Amino acid sequence: WNTYLNLEGEFTHEAGQRLTIPGRQVTHLGFWLRHYAGASGDVIFGIRKVSDNSEIVTKRWGDAGDLGTTVTYREVEFDTPTTVNEEVRLFCRFVGPGDTFDILFCKQNTNVKADELLTHYYDASWHDLPAEDAGYRYTYAAVLEVTIQAMTDVLLPTAKAHGTVTALGETSCTQHGHCWSTSPNPTIADNKTQLGAVASAPHAFESSLTGLLLYTTYYVRAYATDGGGTVYSGEIHFIPGKLRYAYVAAYLSDALTIIDVSDLSNPTFKGE
Incomplete structure (x- = not known):
């Protein structure tokens, strides 16, 4: 001055x-x-x-x-x-x-x-x-911060969610994971994974989301908890549309027919 x-x-x-x-x-x-x-x-x-x-x-x-x-x-x-x-x-x-x-x-x-x-x-x-x-x-x-990344391996009845604790707060991070719901803005009161404490940042992690239903919209957020409370990432959503077993076989007119049902909204003939 x-x-x-x-x-x-x-x-x-x-x-x-x-x-x-x-x-x-x-x-x-x-x-x-x-x-x-x-x-x-x-x-x-x-x-x-x-x-x-x-x-x-x-x-x-x-x-x-x-x-x-x-x-x-x-x-x-x-x-x-x-x-x-x-x-x-x-x-x-x-x-x-x-x-x-x-x-x-x-x-x-x-x-x-x-x-x-x-x-x-x-x-x-x-x-x-x-x-x-x-x-x-x-x-x-210092403020606890967490982000979320794109879903992978979306194969019924599971999917993998990914996240990163990008910064730790003034108190110890005691829990982290993902939470999900069929309604927007899921919290730890909904379905969640619990992956334990985080000692340092950045810390990348993944969760296996289970019990998913076909063609249902799911909303997912990453979360982390310390002495100041629970913080959440932004939200992503996805719709499971694939089965774990992608092909079925059927006998049609005395011939073995292979049908791709990885997308049930559009089953595809694969040949005999």
């Missing part, structure tokens, strides 16, 4: 950084601030959605009178770690009495953060400053 933005009651109420956070579990947020001219009142840190301006999470840092007259990094730890996966505004809010009791919000008057920018709120709307950046820092925890 190399200069200030004033936060007070009559003009600028909030200031911060506009950026995209890619699926991170944010735990802490902080800014460089200082007290000015006898300011008092709540100093709030938080995260807002750019899409609709709603607040995702906030936390009171304290009273402006406790900031001191020397620039200091101030930080809050959110009560609940919050996963953010969108464009947001990280903000500091102070609505002091009048226009002479301020806190000073530190910023950089040159663009030093690619694809980010300084943003501040006044006249009942947000105003972005693409050539500047806020002095901020946020901390995020």
Whole structure:
């Protein structure tokens, strides 16, 4: 940072950084601030959605009178770690009495953060400053992540599902596998495999799905569980349409006839 933005009651109420956070579990947020001219009142840190301006999470840092007259990094730890996966505004809010009791919000008057920018709120709307950046820092925890790959060996009454635990969270991964159902968005309350703990990532795995019915749509997700709960991959679906035994033989008109029934909707004559 190399200069200030004033936060007070009559003009600028909030200031911060506009950026995209890619699926991170944010735990802490902080800014460089200082007290000015006898300011008092709540100093709030938080995260807002750019899409609709709603607040995702906030936390009171304290009273402006406790900031001191020397620039200091101030930080809050959110009560609940919050996963953010969108464009947001990280903000500091102070609505002091009048226009002479301020806190000073530190910023950089040159663009030093690619694809980010300084943003501040006044006249009942947000105003972005693409050539500047806020002095901020946020901390995020590692998040358990799992993906799913294409089905293979779809032969009644079984099929193979594939997945990858791509990242481990802050606590041990105690279980993983696949879950499936004839309804969308299957969970571990439905049919599932349990493949046990995962010690490191990336970890590729496969499950054998059993008890499948012909020409029935199945929805499948990979899952993984740690101390923070169970996370799921995206969903895929498939329709079993093949039998384990692809050919049948029949005597027709005293001749042995071979018929391919790997697809019952289109049995094919193979010859005598």
